[in-house]
Amino acid sequence: MREKIVAGNWKMHKTLEESQALITEIRGIIRDELRGQTRVIVCPPFIALTAASRLLEGTDIGLGAQNCHFEDQGAYTGEISAPMVKSTGARYVIIGHSERRQFFGDTNEITARKAKNAIRHGLKVIFCVGETLQQREDKTYFKVVEAQLRDGLFDLDRKEFSQVVIAYEPVWAIGTGLTASPEQAQEMHAYIRKVVATHYTDEIAADTSILYGGSVKPDNAATLFGQEDIDGGLIGGAALKARDFVDIVKGMR
Ligand code: 13P
Numbered sequence: 001m002r003e004k005i006v007a008g009n010w011k012m013h014k015t016l017e018e019s020q021a022l023i024t025e026i027r028g029i030i031r032d033e034l035r036g037q038t039r040v041i042v043c044p045p046f047i048a049l050t051a052a053s054r055l056l057e058g059t060d061i062g063l064g065a066q067n068c069h070f071e072d073q074g075a076y077t078g079e080i081s082a083p084m085v086k087s088t089g090a091r092y093v094i095i096g097h098s099e100r101r102q103f104f105g106d107t108n109e110i111t112a113r114k115a116k117n118a119i120r121h122g123l124k125v126i127f128c129v130g131e132t133l134q135q136r137e138d139k140t141y142f143k144v145v146e147a148q149l150r151d152g153l154f155d156l157d158r159k160e161f162s163q164v165v166i167a168y169e170p171v172w173a174i175g176t177g178l179t180a181s182p183e184q185a186q187e188m189h190a191y192i193r194k195v196v197a198t199h200y201t202d203e204i205a206a207d208t209s210i211l212y213g214g215s216v217k218p219d220n221a222a223t224l225f226g227q228e229d230i231d232g233g234l235i236g237g238a239a240l241k242a243r244d245f246v247d248i249v250k251g252m253r
Helices: 016-033 046-056 082-087 098-103 108-120 133-137 141-153 182-199 202-207 218-225 242-250
Strands: 005-009 039-043 062-065 092-095 124-129 164-168 210-213 232-235
Touching: 005 092, 005 210, 005 242, 016 039, 016 046, 016 242, 039 092, 046 062, 082 108, 092 108, 108 124, 108 141, 124 141, 133 141, 141 164, 141 182, 164 182, 182 202, 182 210, 182 218, 218 232, 218 242, 232 242
Parallel strands: 005 039, 005 232, 039 062, 062 092, 092 124, 124 164, 164 210, 210 232
Antiparallel strands: none
């Protein structure tokens, strides 16, 4: 059966020292308060991955990067490859976040290459999809998300696809305080599961974790996570506060 997951995407926040402090705090609260059914993952900036990996040794908390390049190495100044991410001890990587798509030119084709290469190197991919406000208003959102899935993921064979977690993040809900209603989110999650079932199998779709992201907070987490096809969350702003992040994880039961 599919895993319940809450992942924190720290984006471009926290220096090395601040990251270490936040990881230590999250680790402490989780140890004291959670008996885990839910997989918890933190995705700090690249510069903190190695230190985070050491701090998380012996815990069940997973570690992920927020991006990686599609080549293993080469003349790509400023980029980080999947083997480099792997060498820090991280086991996950977020691919296709809307901020990467919007500000750094990550097209569906690029996200496909990134996802494929990350999986080849043994990373699990948290693959983000989601429509803009314009696309929601135009009512093209199902088509947009379907294309992101098809062009970004569906070249993967079944074994590769088993390493994918999907995150639905409507762009209009990210960092805006506007959350998709539980019904809007559930509708899209069910649709995503159907698209996966059509391309792969019903069984594979049933085993795929689909996370919701976009202004998830401690006070709305439980209702969102209570929806049938919502298997957890990808948390931005609220993942930067240990107390809020763990309270969101608690919304998962
Ligand atoms: P917020 O939780 O800050 O809206 O961000 C969501 C997000 O983009 C997580 O990847």
